[in-house]
Amino acid sequence: MGLYLKNILNHKVHKANTQSTQRMTENDLAYKIIGLAVEVHNALGPGLLESAYQECLYYKINKEGLEVQKEKAIPLIYEEVKLDCGYRIDLLVENKLVIEIKSVETLNDIHLAQTLTYLKLGNYKLGLLMNFNTLLLKSGIKRIINGNLS
Secondary structure (H helix, E strand, C coil): CCHHHHHHHHHHHHHHHHHHHHCCCHHHHHHHHHHHHHHHHHHHCCCCCHHHHHHHHHHHHHHCCCCEEEEEEEEEEECCEEEEEEEEEEEEECCCEEEEEECCCCCCHHHHHHHHHHHHHHCCCEEEEEECCCCCHHHHEEEEECCCCC
C-alpha cells in the first residue's frame, strides 16, 4: 500500500476514534477506565506508591487514544478571588471524568471529601476514587457523583 494511501487511512481511523471518544458519557468512560485500572492492578499488584499506579494508568489511558491530563491544576474561586491553592486532580479523562488514585490501607471519609471537592471546584459530574492497595481492585473503587452541578 502506498504511503499516501496509508496516511489517509490512518487519518480516517484517528478521526473516527476521536469522534467516538467525544460521544462517550461519563459512565462509558468510567467503565473503560475501570477496565484499564484492573489491567494495571493485575500486572503490578498492591503495595506500590500512588505515583506508580498513576503513571501506569496514565500510559494505558493514553494508549487507548483517550485525552488524559495528569496532575491537572484546579483553582479555588471565592467570590472574585481566584486562589491557586495547589489542588491537583490525579487524572482527568476527556475533560469529564475525575480519577483520584490512592494506595492506602483503607479509604476513609477524607478521601471521599477530597474527590467530591475536585468535582465541585471543576464542575465535573463523575469521579472515581481508586485504592490500588487492595487484593481485588474492584473492592477499592468508589464512584462519586457531584449532585451540585450548576
